[in-house]
Amino acid sequence: MVKSCFILLFIVFFSPPAFSITYQELAELHEIISRGKAKEFSTKYEEEAKQLEKEGNLRKAAETYFKASMLERVSGNYQKGIICGDKAGELAEKTGYLEIRARSAHQVARSYLSIADFEKALHFFKEASVFSEQLDLKGVQASSYAGIGNIYRRTSKLKEALEYQKKAYAGYEILVSETGGLANLSPTSNARKARKMSKNPAAVRNFIDIAVDLGDTYAALNDFKSAADLYDHALKYASGVPDRTLKVYLSIGNSWSEKGDYQKGLEYHMKALELAYAVNIPSFVSAVNYAVARDYQTMGKLDDAVTYYTKAVAALEDQRSMLQ
Secondary structure (H helix, E strand, O other), X not given: OHHHHHHHHHHHHXXXXXXXXXXXXXXXXXXXXXXXXXXXHHHHHHHHHHXXXXXXXXXXXXXXXXXXXXXXXXXXXXXXXXXXXXXXXXXXXXXXXXXXXXXXXXXXXXXXXXXXXXXXXXXXXXXXXXXXXXXXXXXXXXXXXXXXXXXXXXXXXHHHHHXXXXXXXXXXXXXXXXXXXXXXXXXXXXXXXXXXXOOOHHHHHHHHHHHHHHHHHHHHOOOHHHHHHHHHHHHHHHOOOHHHHHHHHHHHHHHHXXXXXXXXXXHHHHHHHHHHHHHOOHHHHHHHHHXXXXXXXXXXXXXXXXXXXXXXXXXXXXXXXXXX
16 A cells, blocks of 8 residues: 555656546447447457557557456456456556556456455555545545445455445445436435436446445444435435345345344345346346245245245356356
């Protein structure tokens, strides 16, 4: 962290003017991902980056390696995502391309998180948060805080998780408000309206996600009142968006089950299950079936529990087949 801060100060005072990747370029990356073309374009960008590096266009090479890193990560090629991200960061540091320095560290962190290398993921998330704070890259900063919180949550450091998830929540709230989303919404408005009004629809979805994650951490700390408030808030904005609504229902159900009201937990888990089959994403179907099975098992309804555990395993097999 000290080294990162020193490098940043050195670049700020002694480098040429900073560059910036355009909103249109970022939008194109997300369009590639939404069309299922991430793997195809990741190879294209990597080859292009190598050629640009040979030609001495290091700034553009850094930017293109970053694009390859992001698409490799989305494709599940985490090691290649790390390699491309490291290369992007190296060239960005040489050329004073501060934004790519921050964004590449963030992508590398997310790849390390995906392979459960928490130590390295934490290092790069913290590095990304330092650079993005200095550059006022609110989205990268909020996402980095959320990543740090995720790591602490998964390693049972709940107080640390709470600290960073609260920072991420505040960051996304500001980000969406500044781009015309939450600032213009009443409490009964929904996420579909928010996305239409906001210039940054991804921030609205991320805001919903971090509200749920923060609620989960409060629930783990037995602060069910704070958890319920966050779930209610997330549910208002997730209305009409099935994949986000099911995530909220799943967490509400988990919260009730953790309090010992398994019937109430089952009620919300069943709502989540209906939506999971509607969006037809195997990982969601498996997770919710597992939650339902656990409710039935705890209530002593073992035949029902076996039925839903079997469905959870089947969904995992479907996911494995898709990845292969």
